[in-house]
Amino acid sequence: MTAHPAAQTVGLRDRKKQQTRDALATAALHLVAERGLENVTVEEISAAADVSSRTFFNYFPCKDDALVADHSVDSARFLTRLAQVPPEVPALAAVRSALGEMIDRMQADRERWLLRMVVIERNPALLPRLVAAGVETERTMTELVADRVGVPPDHHFPALLAAVTGAAFRSAMLRWAAGDGARSLSDLVDEAFETLAAGLPDPQPAP
Incomplete structure (x- = not known):
């Protein structure tokens, strides 16, 4: 049975969202491991993950959540x-x-x-x-x-x-x-x- 195109679209969208979330978390962890919590900004995390700061806040309410969630x-x-x-x-x-x-x-x-x-x-x-x-x-x-x-x-x-x-x-x-x-x-x-x-x-x- 062939999957419905709408279901495939939703599945792809969810995977892309998870990939972005994972990229932000990984970037945050690497930067903070290197520099310390106080020396890393949301803007730097977003740049390392190749997204905008606005996109960051679509996934995490603050920097700390990107590290522990x-x-x-x-x-x-x-x-x-x-x-x-x-x-x-x-x-x-x-x-x-x-x-x-x-x-x-x-x-x-x-x-x-x-x-x-x-x-x-x-x-x-x-x-x-x-x-x-x-x-x-x-x-x-x-x-x-x-x-x-x-x-x-x-x-x-x-x-x-x-x-x-x-x-x-x-x-x-x-x-x-x-x-x-x-x-x-x-x-x-x-x-x-x-x-x-x-x-x-x-x-x-x-x-």
């Missing part, structure tokens, strides 16, 4: 996937399952993600934006977990699970970046979640 980390999609995990799956395993698609997309975009981690480490002023986004996701996640395990949202378990799994994921990302992506992000996340599932025992000393 990424389509591969779609919190709404993660939360939808968490809600779709069968109810018989334990909550910790359900969170790990829901993270799978996001992790795969990050791994596929490995070079840009590793560069983003370097930029964030060198420019702590970006952290409040990341924290604010994480707080909203954690709030909704707490509600979903509460519904899954059948307790009120103010019960200690849902909020604790949301907090510790978020910390486990961030820890795995930091290890991934520190190792320059040599190990799979998925393996590192699995390792962190398995440690949580085991009750966070003390590690065995290396022989």
